[in-house]
Amino acid sequence: MSMTSDPHVPRARSPWWFNLLGRLLEPWVRIxxxxxxxxxLLNSQTAVCxxxxxxxxxxxLILERACREAGMPSPMQILNLPGRRRRSVFSLSRRQGWLFGRTDSRGPKEPIGQLIQALEDAPERDIQVVPVSIYVGRAPNRESGWFSVLFAENWIVVGRFRRMLALxxxxxDTVVHFSPPVSLRSxxxxxxxxxxxxxxxxxxRVLRTHFRRIRAAVIGPDLSHKRTVVDSVLNAEPVRAAIAATAARENIPLTKAARRARDFALEIAADYSHPVVRSTSFLLSNFWNKLYDGIAMHHFDKARAAAPGHEVVYVPCHxxxxDYLLLSYQLHQSGVVPPHIAAGVNLNLPVIGPILRRGGAFFLRRSFKGNAMYSVVFNEYLxxxxxxxxxxxxxxxxxRSRTGRLLAPRAGMLVMTVRAFLRAPRRPVLFQPVYIGYEKLMEGKSYAGELSGKPKEKESLLGLVRGLKVLRQRYGHVTLNFGEPIELNPLLDAAAPDWxxxxxxxxxxxxxxxxxxxDLAERILININRAADVNxxxxxxxxxxxxxxxxxxxNDLLAQLDLMKAMMVELPYSDRVTVTPMNPAGIxxxxxxxxxxRRVRHPLGDVLVAEGEQATLLSYFRNNVLHLNASAAWVATCFLNNRRMSRSSVLRLGRIIYPFIQGELFLPWNDEGFGQQLHETIDFFVRRGILESNGExxxxxxxxxxxDGAYQLRVIARSMLQAFERYYIAIAALVKNGPHTLTAAELxxxxxxTAQRLSLLNELSAPEFFDKALFRGFxxxxxxxxxxxxxxxxxxxxDAVLExxxxxxxxxxxxxxxxxxxKITPGGENDRDLDARPPTDPGATSTSDSLHERHVAAERERHS
Structure with missing residues (x-):
C-alpha cells in the first residue's frame, strides 16, 4: 500500500521483465x-523519490523489494514531471560495461533538475528525496569462500557481470541503508x-558526499594504494625540508636522503586491503571459537551513534x-570499518607483518630519539x-600491562594526533576509550615471569609458532566495553580559545x-576504567x-561474593560498568x-582454594577491577585495627590518601566526589549490618x-592494603634516611x-607489589x-608533614x-624511635588539612 496521497503520483506499475527478474533474484538475496x-522516517503526505x-x-530490484517489505512506496511508481514521466528513483552514476564497469559522464543532473522544475511549477507541492545505500556482501562470514571475499562490496564501480557474481x-548478505528524507521544498x-x-x-554534490560518508562508515575509507600515500607523505613540505636538512647535515646527495625517507615511509605505512580484511575476518571466527567461549560488546550502540562526522581514535587498554585483532574483528562484524592500528615495529615479523599491514597496521619504532627524519616522516604519515x-x-x-592495572600514559601518539588535527581541523576528533576484559590470558605466565625478574622474550616467528600451543586451551569469555567518548574540541576551547x-x-x-x-590522557584512562566489566x-x-x-x-566465599556483587550494583561506579549476572554459587x-x-572436601564444609601459580596469575584479574573497590577498601581498612571510628575521621584520612590512589588507579572523582562516595559506602555497610552507626x-x-561482618570487612580491606603498605615503604624510607640524602632513583x-624482601618474608603472591613504576608514580x-x-x-x-x-x-x-x-627499609635513623613517636590524632585537622590544602593548590596550578 502506498504511503503517499500526492495526486501527482499514480499507482506503481512495473514492467513484466522487471517483475520476472525480481522473482528470479529473490532466492539469492536476503535483505x-x-x-x-x-x-x-517518511512524511506520509508527501511524494517520495x-x-x-x-x-x-x-x-x-533490491530497492523495490526492500521498500515492499518495509511497507514503503515503490521506487517503480511514476512521477509526473515537466517534459516527461519518470520512475521515483534516480542514481548518481551510471554503470556501463559488462566486466569491469565504468561510470557514464551523465550524472543525476537531469532527474534532479526535473524535480526542481516540478516544484517551481507547483508551489503547493513537495517531494521528499530518500538517499538509499545498497551494499552486497559487506561482511562475508566464516562459511563464506574465498570467491565471496573477492566479490564483496568495495569502492570500485564494477560491470554488470561482476555485479551478477557478487549477487x-x-x-x-545485502544491506539496504535508508537515510532520513530531505524535503526538496525546504x-x-x-x-x-x-x-x-x-x-x-x-x-x-551534497548527495555524493553523503554516500561517500555512509560507504566509508560501512566498508571503510577509500584508501589509495600504499605507494600513493607514501608519495603524498614524501611530497609534504615538512618531509622535503627534513630531507634537505639531512643531506646538508650529513653531506650526502639529496637523492640518497630522499631514498632514506622513502624507506622510512614504506617501513611505516599500512597497505590496507579490503579482501584481506574480509578474509581475515572469517578466518578469525574459527580462531576465536577455538580460544574463547564468547565475545561480548556493551555500549557499542552509543559509540556508533557518536562517531558520524568525526575522526574516531579508538584508545583501548592493552x-x-x-587486543589488536579482537577490537578490529568486532567492529567489522558490527558493520563499522576497522581502524588503522599503530603497532610496534617488533610485530613486523616475516609472513605476519605483511598480513597485519594489509589489515590496517602501521608500524612505529619504540623510540624516535636521534632520528629526526624518521620522526618527521611518521608525523606526516599520521x-x-x-x-x-x-x-x-x-x-x-x-x-601491555603486566599487572592488570592501567599503566601511566605515554602521550607520544596523542601529541602527534592533536598536532595533526591542529594543522588541518577539518573533521573533529573523537577519542573512544575501550575496556577489554579477559577471564584468562594467553600471556599470563610470561607476565608473572617478567615481574619476577625474567627478561622479556623477544617477539619472533619461531616464538609465534611455539605459541600455537595456546589453541589447546580455553580462555573463557572476552568483553569489550565502550566507554564515554571524549571530544578534542571542547578540551582545546577550554585550554586556548584561540587554538x-x-x-x-x-x-x-x-x-x-x-x-x-x-588532561586528555588522564580522561581516557579514567573513562576506560569507568567502562570496566566485572566477570x-x-x-x-x-x-x-x-x-x-x-x-x-x-559458605564464607558465597557470602563475600554476594556482598561484593551487591556493592557494585547498589553503588555503581558508572553507568557503563557491567557486572556478571551469575549468582555466587554459579561463580x-x-x-x-x-x-x-580447587575444591577441598571436608566434613565441616568444603574449602575453595587458589594454589601456587594460579594465585599469582589471579592477581592480574583482581587488579583489573581494583579501582571499583577503592572506596569500600578504604572504609574497611580504617576498621582493620580500630573497633570504632568517627565518620569524620574516616573521611578526613580518606582525603589524605585519595590523591595517591587516584593517581594509581585513575579514579574519576574530585575530592568532594570521593567524599560523597565514602559517605554512600559507609551507608551501604550500615544497611548490610557490617557497620553500626551511633550518635546520629x-x-x-x-x-x-x-x-562475620568484621571478617567481610577484612577481606575487602586487604584488596587495597598492599597499596597502602607500598606508600608506607616510600615515606618511611624517606624519613629514615632524612632530607638531602636520596635521589629519586635511589629512593x-x-x-x-624493601618490597621484594617483604614479599619473600610474607609469601605475597602479587608481583606488582614491588613494581618500580608504582613507586615512581607515588x-x-x-x-x-x-x-x-x-x-x-x-x-x-x-616537608615535616611527611613525618x-x-x-x-x-x-x-x-x-x-x-x-x-x-626493619627491612635501609636508612640511618633508629627504627624504634621512628615508630614510637606519638601518632597524630586521627580526628585532628592539622595533618590532613595541610595535605589537603597542598593537594588542592597543586591541582589548581596544574590546570591553570
Whole structure:
C-alpha cells in the first residue's frame, strides 16, 4: 500500500521483465534494512523519490523489494514531471560495461533538475528525496569462500557481470541503508536565489558526499594504494625540508636522503586491503571459537551513534596481543570499518607483518630519539591519515600491562594526533576509550615471569609458532566495553580559545599543548576504567587473594561474593560498568570449571582454594577491577585495627590518601566526589549490618573480630592494603634516611628492594607489589602535592608533614607490618624511635588539612 496521497503520483506499475527478474533474484538475496523500520522516517503526505548511489537493474530490484517489505512506496511508481514521466528513483552514476564497469559522464543532473522544475511549477507541492545505500556482501562470514571475499562490496564501480557474481555469491548478505528524507521544498526555500542549474549541482554534490560518508562508515575509507600515500607523505613540505636538512647535515646527495625517507615511509605505512580484511575476518571466527567461549560488546550502540562526522581514535587498554585483532574483528562484524592500528615495529615479523599491514597496521619504532627524519616522516604519515578521515587505534599505555592495572600514559601518539588535527581541523576528533576484559590470558605466565625478574622474550616467528600451543586451551569469555567518548574540541576551547589560530604550521607546539594532552590522557584512562566489566574471575580473585592462604570456606566465599556483587550494583561506579549476572554459587562453579580454584572436601564444609601459580596469575584479574573497590577498601581498612571510628575521621584520612590512589588507579572523582562516595559506602555497610552507626551517624563501629561482618570487612580491606603498605615503604624510607640524602632513583630502588624482601618474608603472591613504576608514580604524586621536592644537588627534601604521615599510618597499618617495613627499609635513623613517636590524632585537622590544602593548590596550578 502506498504511503503517499500526492495526486501527482499514480499507482506503481512495473514492467513484466522487471517483475520476472525480481522473482528470479529473490532466492539469492536476503535483505537487512537499516534502520529496520525505515517507513517511520517518511512524511506520509508527501511524494517520495529515492536516490541511489549507482545505477543498475540489480540495485533497482533490491530497492523495490526492500521498500515492499518495509511497507514503503515503490521506487517503480511514476512521477509526473515537466517534459516527461519518470520512475521515483534516480542514481548518481551510471554503470556501463559488462566486466569491469565504468561510470557514464551523465550524472543525476537531469532527474534532479526535473524535480526542481516540478516544484517551481507547483508551489503547493513537495517531494521528499530518500538517499538509499545498497551494499552486497559487506561482511562475508566464516562459511563464506574465498570467491565471496573477492566479490564483496568495495569502492570500485564494477560491470554488470561482476555485479551478477557478487549477487550470486554474497546476495544473502545485502544491506539496504535508508537515510532520513530531505524535503526538496525546504532546500529550494533555502537556496538564496541560486539558479536551477547551480542548485542542481549543489544537491548532486551534497548527495555524493553523503554516500561517500555512509560507504566509508560501512566498508571503510577509500584508501589509495600504499605507494600513493607514501608519495603524498614524501611530497609534504615538512618531509622535503627534513630531507634537505639531512643531506646538508650529513653531506650526502639529496637523492640518497630522499631514498632514506622513502624507506622510512614504506617501513611505516599500512597497505590496507579490503579482501584481506574480509578474509581475515572469517578466518578469525574459527580462531576465536577455538580460544574463547564468547565475545561480548556493551555500549557499542552509543559509540556508533557518536562517531558520524568525526575522526574516531579508538584508545583501548592493552592487556594482550589479542587486543589488536579482537577490537578490529568486532567492529567489522558490527558493520563499522576497522581502524588503522599503530603497532610496534617488533610485530613486523616475516609472513605476519605483511598480513597485519594489509589489515590496517602501521608500524612505529619504540623510540624516535636521534632520528629526526624518521620522526618527521611518521608525523606526516599520521597527519595524512587524520586528514583523510581514517579511523585510528593505538594504546596510550605504550605496552601491555603486566599487572592488570592501567599503566601511566605515554602521550607520544596523542601529541602527534592533536598536532595533526591542529594543522588541518577539518573533521573533529573523537577519542573512544575501550575496556577489554579477559577471564584468562594467553600471556599470563610470561607476565608473572617478567615481574619476577625474567627478561622479556623477544617477539619472533619461531616464538609465534611455539605459541600455537595456546589453541589447546580455553580462555573463557572476552568483553569489550565502550566507554564515554571524549571530544578534542571542547578540551582545546577550554585550554586556548584561540587554538584555531595555530593554523597549518606543522612545527607549531603551543605552550598549552602539553597540558591539553596530559588532561586528555588522564580522561581516557579514567573513562576506560569507568567502562570496566566485572566477570566471575575478577570477583573470585578479589575475595580469595585477600586471605592469607588464598583459601576460604565455601559458605564464607558465597557470602563475600554476594556482598561484593551487591556493592557494585547498589553503588555503581558508572553507568557503563557491567557486572556478571551469575549468582555466587554459579561463580564458584565457573571458577572450578576454568581451573582457577580447587575444591577441598571436608566434613565441616568444603574449602575453595587458589594454589601456587594460579594465585599469582589471579592477581592480574583482581587488579583489573581494583579501582571499583577503592572506596569500600578504604572504609574497611580504617576498621582493620580500630573497633570504632568517627565518620569524620574516616573521611578526613580518606582525603589524605585519595590523591595517591587516584593517581594509581585513575579514579574519576574530585575530592568532594570521593567524599560523597565514602559517605554512600559507609551507608551501604550500615544497611548490610557490617557497620553500626551511633550518635546520629557520627560514630561508626564494627563487630568483634570473630564476627562475620568484621571478617567481610577484612577481606575487602586487604584488596587495597598492599597499596597502602607500598606508600608506607616510600615515606618511611624517606624519613629514615632524612632530607638531602636520596635521589629519586635511589629512593625507587630502595623501595623496590624493601618490597621484594617483604614479599619473600610474607609469601605475597602479587608481583606488582614491588613494581618500580608504582613507586615512581607515588613519588611523583608527593612532588605534585609539594610534600617532596628536589634540592640543588638532585637529592630529595621533604616537608615535616611527611613525618606526620608516618605516624598516622599507625591508625591503618598493624604494628607487625609497620615494624617489618621499618626493619627491612635501609636508612640511618633508629627504627624504634621512628615508630614510637606519638601518632597524630586521627580526628585532628592539622595533618590532613595541610595535605589537603597542598593537594588542592597543586591541582589548581596544574590546570591553570
Amino acid at each position: 537487512k534494512r537499516e534502520p529496520s523500520e525505515p517507513a517511520s 529515492y536516490a541511489i548511489e549507482r545505477d543498475g537493474v540489480s540495485d533497482a 550470486l555469491l554474497n546476495g544473502r 532546500v529550494l526555500g533555502e537556496s538564496h536565489g541560486l539558479t536551477p542549474e547551480r542548485l542542481t549541482r549543489k544537491i548532486a 592487556r594482550s596481543h589479542a 597527519a595524512q591519515l587524520v586528514d583523510r578521515g581514517v579511523p585510528l587505534e593505538y594504546f596510550i599505555e605504550g605496552g 584555531r589560530g595555530v593554523g597549518g604550521d606543522p612545527d607549531a607546539k603551543p605552550e598549552w599543548l602539553n597540558s591539553v594532552v596530559d 566471575p574471575i575478577n570477583l573470585l580473585a578479589l575475595a580469595l587473594l585477600a586471605t592469607p592462604k588464598h583459601a576460604m570456606a565455601e 564458584i562453579a565457573y571458577g572450578e570449571q576454568m581451573g582457577w580454584i 551517624g557520627r560514630l561508626l563501629e564494627r563487630g568483634p573480630g570473630q564476627d 625507587e630502588n630502595a623501595c623496590t628492594l 613519588i611523583q604524586k608527593l612532588r605534585e602535592a609539594r610534600i617532596v621536592w628536589t634540592d640543588d644537588d638532585g637529592k630529595l627534601d621533604f 606526620d604521615m608516618v605516624r598516622d599510618a599507625r591508625v591503618i597499618l598493624a604494628r607487625e607490618i609497620r615494624h617489618s617495613i621499618l
